[in-house]
Amino acid sequence: APAAKMAALSGGAPWRRGWLPALQLVRRGSKAVTRHWKAMHFQRQKLMAVTEYLAPRPAVPPRCLPPKKETLEEDNGYARLLRRQVEEVFRDNRMIAVCQFNSMPDEDVVLMRRYLRKHNIEVKFVLNEIVRPVLSQSKYKNLLPLFVARNILLVSPERKVKEMLRVLKGVPQVNLLGACIDDTILSKQGVENFAKLPSLEASQGQTVGALALLPSQTSSLLQCGSQHLTALLDQHIHRLQAGETGSTAEPTPAQSS
Amino acid sequence: PPGPGGVAVPRAGLKKYVLPPDYSGITLPERTKLKFMDKVPAVPKVKREPRQLRDIRGPSREATDFIQGQYGILALGGGYLHWGHFEMIRLTIARSMDPKTMFAIWRVPAPYKPVTRKSLGHRMGGGKGPIDHYVTAVKSGRLVVEVGGRCEFEEVKPFLTQVAGKLPFPAVPISRDGLQQMRQEEEEKKLNNQNPWTFERIVTANMLGMRKYLSPYDLRLKGRYWGKFFLQHRV
Numbered sequence: 001a002p003a004a005k006m007a008a009l010s011g012g013a014p015w016r017r018g019w020l021p022a023l024q025l026v027r028r029g030s031k032a033v034t035r036h037w038k039a040m041h042f043q044r045q046k047l048m049a050v051t052e053y054l055a056p057r058p059a060v061p062p063r064c065l066p067p068k069k070e071t072l073e074e075d076n077g078y079a080r081l082l083r084r085q086v087e088e089v090f091r092d093n094r095m096i097a098v099c100q101f102n103s104m105p106d107e108d109v110v111l112m113r114r115y116l117r118k119h120n121i122e123v124k125f126v127l128n129e130i131v132r133p134v135l136s137q138s139k140y141k142n143l144l145p146l147f148v149a150r151n152i153l154l155v156s157p158e159r160k161v162k163e164m165l166r167v168l169k170g171v172p173q174v175n176l177l178g179a180c181i182d183d184t185i186l187s188k189q190g191v192e193n194f195a196k197l198p199s200l201e202a203s204q205g206q207t208v209g210a211l212a213l214l215p216s217q218t219s220s221l222l223q224c225g226s227q228h229l230t231a232l233l234d235q236h237i238h239r240l241q242a243g244e245t246g247s248t249a250e251p252t253p254a255q256s257s
Numbered sequence: 258p259p260g261p262g263g264v265a266v267p268r269a270g271l272k273k274y275v276l277p278p279d280y281s282g283i284t285l286p287e288r289t290k291l292k293f294m295d296k297v298p299a300v301p302k303v304k305r306e307p308r309q310l311r312d313i314r315g316p317s318r319e320a321t322d323f324i325q326g327q328y329g330i331l332a333l334g335g336g337y338l339h340w341g342h343f344e345m346i347r348l349t350i351a352r353s354m355d356p357k358t359m360f361a362i363w364r365v366p367a368p369y370k371p372v373t374r375k376s377l378g379h380r381m382g383g384g385k386g387p388i389d390h391y392v393t394a395v396k397s398g399r400l401v402v403e404v405g406g407r408c409e410f411e412e413v414k415p416f417l418t419q420v421a422g423k424l425p426f427p428a429v430p431i432s433r434d435g436l437q438q439m440r441q442e443e444e445e446k447k448l449n450n451q452n453p454w455t456f457e458r459i460v461t462a463n464m465l466g467m468r469k470y471l472s473p474y475d476l477r478l479k480g481r482y483w484g485k486f487f488l489q490h491r492v
Contacts, residue, residue: 031310032484034315037483037484040483041470043467044471047456047471048480051455052452052492053446053491054450055449056449066435076271077273081272092276130271168415
């Protein structure tokens with residue numbers, strides 16, 4: 001064995017004196033791929049420690065900043081439909097009353113709807129989150145403070161306020177908050193006053209009567225003077241006739257006028 | 258928003274209806290269950306092959322992306338799968354999935370590589386042992402099975418995690434989105450790494466003579482792989 005080694009060492013370039021071949025190192029270790037975690041050379045361990053990932057650190061930590069509220073604006077088709085319906089309601093109907101709706105038994109709700117339907121008033125349940133953006137962009141901005149908490153809309157093409165108030169008086173859970181009649185916003189007091197007003201025909205008749213009052217008086221005013229004179233002269237004639245029949249007959253009937 | 262007393266008043270808003278998932282583009286193949294894999298290939302090998310552990314080392318070049326299915330098992334380390342593993346996978350998935358709405362396909366070939374074993378109790382020497390069994394080599398980053406059909410990831414995840422835990426290498430169940438997100442995160446990590454010294458940079462420039470302690474394969478593996486292990490936390 002030593003003779004073979006000497007013979008090998010005396011050979012070509014790699015076998016120079018004092019040069020240790022790398023194969024000797026590999027012979028003693030394990031292979032590159034092992035079942036266990038192969039121990040790394042210390043230099044390699046240092047290299048792995050130096051080249052580790054360092055996460056970025058912003059100057060201000062994100063939890064000190066105000067939280068970003070990401071508003072998810074997913075335009076639901078259903079929400080769009082409801083908004084369109086609300087716009088139609090505000091366009092088509094003349095009287096819109098906003099009422100607060102507290103929870104009622106279902107049969108009472110049905111009865112109330114029936115009574116209002118008889119007067120052609122429809123009951124609509126609306127969601128605030130749909131009505132508020134619709135109103136804020138239309139001319140009914142002042143109705144916005146009414147649409148808080150659970151409410152309903154009583155809409156009608158006619159203006160039967162008296163009947164509506166009578167029905168609502170019988171239902172304690174629905175309270176009138178305000179109304180928009182013919183594009184005029186009325187409070188609860190205003191609605192009651194509106195109900196106390198006479199009906200359109202009666203008020204029309206009243207205005208006509210008031211306007212016709214003066215012309216009807218003009219004829220009597222114009223005839224007043226001459227009528228007065230006629231009445232005076234008639235009186236005079238009667239007195240003269242009464243005086244003459246007591247003494248003699250009238251010789252001059254031409255003097256009478 | 259909190260009310261006048263400072264307490265948030267709960268209100269019911271408009272219900273947002275979630276549309277059911279759209280499975281229009283999915284066609285189920287004829288055989289939805291996993292094919293039976295042979296223990297020994299049809300033509301068994303006569304010549305014994307050298308060990309060639311390089312088929313375990315490093316990242317995988319094949320079967321890294323999804324083909325038909327939407328969810329799968331991703332290998333995060335190298336290893337050999339033998340027939341026992343194949344049977345376990347096949348039976349567990351067949352038991353847990355619904356063959357009418359889901360399908361599963363293999364992304365690894367049947368065992369092809371012969372592994373020799375010497376008989377027990379003999380000393381070293383006497384030549385190479387006879388072929389004992391066959392295995393398939395799996396590198397890290399390769400998909401093992403793919404599952405698809407009219408199902409969600411949450412339905413598939415339980416049994417895929419069960420299978421992934423039983424494999425000889427670390428594995429995770431993953432979906433198409435999950436894989437994309439993983440790759441994106443890797444890219445981001447590479448970009449926003451605050452450390453100016455990276456393994457790749459030091460090795461390619463041979464700084465401080467580091468290549469004396471590293472393998473020539475480390476130029477390609479870039480410090481993310483060590484033997485059959487995949488170091489996921491490293492950049």
